[in-house]
Amino acid sequence: MSVSREEVIKIAQLAELQVDEERLPELAEQMSRILDYVAQLAGQTSETGKPFIPGPDALRFRADEVKPAALAFGPDTFAPEFRDGFFLVPKLGQFGDPGEPE
Numbered sequence: 359m360s361v362s363r364e365e366v367i368k369i370a371q372l373a374e375l376q377v378d379e380e381r382l383p384e385l386a387e388q389m390s391r392i393l394d395y396v397a398q399l400a401g402q403t404s405e406t407g408k409p410f411i412p413g414p415d416a417l418r419f420r421a422d423e424v425k426p427a428a429l430a431f432g433p434d435t436f437a438p439e440f441r442d443g444f445f446l447v448p449k450l451g452q453f454g455d456p457g458e459p460e
Contacts, residue, residue: 361388361390361415363382363386366382366385366389433445
């Protein structure tokens with residue numbers, strides 16, 4: 359694939375780079391070589407090859423299983439007040455009824 363002088367100028371403008379006029383042919387040739395190499399690499403890959411995933415095969419795709427963690431003791435044993443599955447907390451003065459004394 360060949361990169362023209364105008365394409366190098368456009369790429370430099372998009373990248374907000376200032377390129378000297380005498381460097382344009384050299385950059386065009388280098389970009390052409392890079393694109394040729396990428397095309398060569400793309401031709402060497404196969405669609406049937408499996409991707410590399412590090413680690414042992416046994417751990418690679420284990421099933422996601424959600425299991426509840428068993429507590430050493432229930433929350434009712436350490437909560438100051440616990441009733442019907444809820445923690446009971448004291449009311450804060452600013453959230454209490456206006457008629458109730460704090």
